[in-house]
Amino acid sequence: MSISVEVGRRIKQYRQKHNLTLKEIEARVSVSATHVSEIERGKTSPTIGALSRIAKAFDMDPAEFLISEDLPKVHVTKKADRSRIRYEHTGMVAHPLTGPIEGQSISAAEVEFEPGMTEVKLSAHAGEEFMYVTEGTVEVTVKGRTILLREGDSLHFRADLPHRVVNRFAEPCRALLIMTPVFGF
Template identity: 25%
Template sequence: MAKATIGEKIKKLRKDKEISLEELSKNSGVKKDLIKDIEEGEIIPSLAPLIKISRSLGVRLGTLLDDTIEEGPVIVREGKAGKVIHFSGQEDETSESHLDFYSLAAGKVDRHMEPFIVQVEPHKDKFKLSSHEGEEFIYVLEGEIEILYGKEKYHLREGDSIYYDSVVPHHLHTRYDKPAKILAVVYTPF
């Protein structure tokens, strides 16, 4: 399962670099208990803590997400990526996935952007905003989404897009309790 694989990679990188849980927590700003739960596959993390952890470990976000390495271009036909990565929309604690990420560049070496097709499922959780370094581009393929961005709220429907700085606290979710599908491109500086 993807969440265990990501956790195992974090744990291996941390141990290879001789970094304790406490050090990684301090350096990344991610709670120690959250890192431990991610490493043990107990929770499904959001992108925000994964980006913070990857930067603290000195690796690209893709290093945590990829299974194989591709030197040349990566092609995904008809938007049908083979591997799905389940993320929550919450940074701290959750075991439910509301966002299914289909990577469109899995394995591409040294990439700086992470393009995904994301299936966004409705949920009734309290929306907690999170932030991380980088930028995001969102294009709505199907349905409608709502993005809380700082103190603003944006409603996007099919064909709409938004480009924003990820350092501003934000949260993306469906609107009207109906699923949506988006193209998301996440840029994280390395």
């Protein structure tokens, strides 16, 4: 199957899964219903711009349309096999807990906030974030409000609100972080 036929098939699957008509896609992202239909049927290949705008209608990364292999419905992450991603400029370490599955809509990681760790810039992106502190203490600022989280505390917020995490304490902090849409830790 050619890549444009496969991309079109995936776009149609997402559109139908979200119960959207071609006209609704057109209204949301300014790609004509006719063009989307031609892409879905493999009659034409989408430009990168069109693919990006169509992906925006589903609040997803356009690369998801291009993944060539079929994704599994189940992904297991064993503790011994977890990867470790260190964010040098912040002092944050992430251990991803989720892997790619068909229809994935969340990402989860165990995160470590080292003493003195700070996100230099405020973040804001589509989706939601949920944090559950499993050890230590951390400060999270959301839309100008600073919240102190201790072991057992949790926080859930819209991620389009400006936010930042800081560990001003002498001990590291560990937390479970769950995000939508899918985030590549």
